[in-house]
Amino acid sequence: MQYILILSLLLQITYAKESDYSIIIKKPFEESLLDVTQDYDRQISAVGFSRSYQVESHQESLTYNDPFEYLQSVSNNSHGSQIDLVKVDNKANITLNRTTKLKDFNEAVAVVKTHNNGYFIGGHTHNGSLIILKLNANGDTLFQKFFGTKNFDRMNSLIGLRDGGVLAIGSSITSRSKDDALFETGLGLSDIYITRFSKNGDKLWSKKYGTEFDDKGIDASEAYDGSIMVLSSASYEKEKDISLMRLNENGDRIWLKHFKTQDTITAHKIIKLRDNNFLVSLSKKEDSDNEQIRMIKFDIQQNILIDKTIFTTYSSGLKDIKEYSNGNIIGVGYVKDSYDTNALVMLFDKDLTMLNQEHYGEDNYDIFNAVTILHNSQAVAAGANTDKNLQASNMWIVKLNRDGTMAQKSGYSLNIHERFTEVFKEEIESKQLLIKKDLTIQFTHQDLYFKVGQYILTQKQKDFLLKFSNKLIPILKTYQTSINTLEINGHTSSEWGGTDFTNTYLKNEKLSMNRSYSTLEFIFKSQKNETKSWLSDILKGSGFSYAKKVFNNQEEDREKSRRVSFKIILNDT
Numbered sequence: 001m002q003y004i005l006i007l008s009l010l011l012q013i014t015y016a017k018e019s020d021y022s023i024i025i026k027k028p029f030e031e032s033l034l035d036v037t038q039d040y041d042r043q044i045s046a047v048g049f050s051r052s053y054q055v056e057s058h059q060e061s062l063t064y065n066d067p068f069e070y071l072q073s074v075s076n077n078s079h080g081s082q083i084d085l086v087k088v089d090n091k092a093n094i095t096l097n098r099t100t101k102l103k104d105f106n107e108a109v110a111v112v113k114t115h116n117n118g119y120f121i122g123g124h125t126h127n128g129s130l131i132i133l134k135l136n137a138n139g140d141t142l143f144q145k146f147f148g149t150k151n152f153d154r155m156n157s158l159i160g161l162r163d164g165g166v167l168a169i170g171s172s173i174t175s176r177s178k179d180d181a182l183f184e185t186g187l188g189l190s191d192i193y194i195t196r197f198s199k200n201g202d203k204l205w206s207k208k209y210g211t212e213f214d215d216k217g218i219d220a221s222e223a224y225d226g227s228i229m230v231l232s233s234a235s236y237e238k239e240k241d242i243s244l245m246r247l248n249e250n251g252d253r254i255w256l257k258h259f260k261t262q263d264t265i266t267a268h269k270i271i272k273l274r275d276n277n278f279l280v281s282l283s284k285k286e287d288s289d290n291e292q293i294r295m296i297k298f299d300i301q302q303n304i305l306i307d308k309t310i311f312t313t314y315s316s317g318l319k320d321i322k323e324y325s326n327g328n329i330i331g332v333g334y335v336k337d338s339y340d341t342n343a344l345v346m347l348f349d350k351d352l353t354m355l356n357q358e359h360y361g362e363d364n365y366d367i368f369n370a371v372t373i374l375h376n377s378q379a380v381a382a383g384a385n386t387d388k389n390l391q392a393s394n395m396w397i398v399k400l401n402r403d404g405t406m407a408q409k410s411g412y413s414l415n416i417h418e419r420f421t422e423v424f425k426e427e428i429e430s431k432q433l434l435i436k437k438d439l440t441i442q443f444t445h446q447d448l449y450f451k452v453g454q455y456i457l458t459q460k461q462k463d464f465l466l467k468f469s470n471k472l473i474p475i476l477k478t479y480q481t482s483i484n485t486l487e488i489n490g491h492t493s494s495e496w497g498g499t500d501f502t503n504t505y506l507k508n509e510k511l512s513m514n515r516s517y518s519t520l521e522f523i524f525k526s527q528k529n530e531t532k533s534w535l536s537d538i539l540k541g542s543g544f545s546y547a548k549k550v551f552n553n554q555e556e557d558r559e560k561s562r563r564v565s566f567k568i569i570l571n572d573t
Helices: 069-075 416-423 427-428 459-478 501-525 527-535
Strands: 020-024 029-037 044-052 078-088 092-098 107-114 119-125 132-133 141-147 153-158 166-171 190-197 202-207 214-222 229-234 239-247 253-259 263-271 276-286 291-298 304-310 315-323 329-336 341-348 354-360 369-373 379-385 394-400 433-435 440-443 483-491 540-541 564-570
Touching: 020 092, 020 214, 029 078, 029 483, 044 119, 044 379, 044 394, 078 132, 078 394, 092 253, 092 459, 107 153, 119 153, 132 153, 132 166, 141 202, 166 276, 202 329, 214 263, 229 263, 239 276, 239 315, 276 315, 315 341, 329 379, 341 369, 341 394, 369 394, 416 427, 416 433, 416 459, 427 433, 459 527, 483 501, 501 564
Parallel strands: 029 107, 029 369, 029 394, 078 107, 153 214, 190 214, 239 263, 263 315, 291 315, 315 369, 483 540
Antiparallel strands: 020 394, 029 044, 029 379, 044 078, 044 107, 078 092, 107 119, 119 132, 132 141, 153 166, 166 190, 166 214, 190 202, 214 229, 229 239, 239 253, 263 276, 276 291, 291 304, 315 329, 329 341, 329 369, 341 354, 369 379, 379 394, 433 440, 440 564, 483 564
């Protein structure tokens, strides 16, 4: 097997080579990343779990003879397995690493981007409850939902829907009772369990599906008509099959198709392709106990278009697959022999003919759990890496070139001005703001100007400032070593304040400072405490009175003069 040596130190990031984009995040206990996505500012976000086993200080003297009693004690103190969100930039720097502090042990399984650059994160607690978190772009929790049945539930996937909501897919253990209706208790030992949420976190419906056997919901994908394709597994006796099911948007079943073979099949992923067909990634275990990759392409009417097995020398599986714009497929997962497991990258053409494969890792357990394609046609994979002399796994993020080889770390290919214009592309195109080469940001929409003599923010101004700051602050943090000051400057027009020059100037100076302060106050109060502490070091509010009026054909544009503007001041070095 092909190896790329990856070295790391505790709580530090190291690389296969100095220039390779391979990030390993180490903490004292086991951790892993299970899903990955790209943010609108081109940073990469990944979710998974990290573990910590530490009792609060007042309990340190206690001795536990029962391991379950100890686990309960650390659970009650917000230790154990917790959801972890990590963000990295183009230079492989970690810009955010946030761990939840829920009461029960919990793990994330998937992340979905929201329209305002935030996140939905799905997962489950170790006591069998399901979780949905909604976070803003800074990783602050907007809300959290615990849901599920009274039995033991597990989430396997969370997918984004076209209406901005999400669909949680997993399984629920059945506990039969003569007093319960069948649809309330389930169909077999374990059942497919699916719940749909609106973009605001309202639960729209929750349903179970399955056979008299052990069924599990694995993944799902939304079709062009709003129906939902569900990938699931069914286990009975010594066999394990997979099923494809199509539901309407309300969760009612349209059709069901079983795949029964003599081989044990493991389901991994389903995606919608650009031609509106679907592709499924499976693993099948043969009599020789060797795993081979199986991929099935089918249409919305359950017709099989391609059913192909990719034969490899070693046991292999693709945990995640994505489609490029030209129809090629990238898959990531694992490849293993008798001695160790390596992370696997495979590339296929649109007919599922393998084009290339790469193996990454060292002499232990390494795996890629998820992949996403970036805006520049590179890809990024997330998973777990294990040092050859240790047992605990670590979070692992690797950027890949189009051919599956490891990408290099990037110096900022865009300068700071170009990065700002890229992130605020929507606002620039809709003529809401303008970003000058000197990093002055001017608001250019009439809804963002002030009325004569006014400085209190309108609701439209507040709504825009919230959206604006949610994009601005993460960029500033990315470049924080280069940022000296963020100025918020207030301005006025010249028609207000009376006829006496001194009084007019002083009144307008006070008004401009009030406009600056009301804007600064609103943005500052909307941030989390740790961000406030950092912002307090760079924020500067000031008023220019009417000294910097806006002109149109040599005439003062009074409406546009009544404004606030922003300016980013860089360090000298």
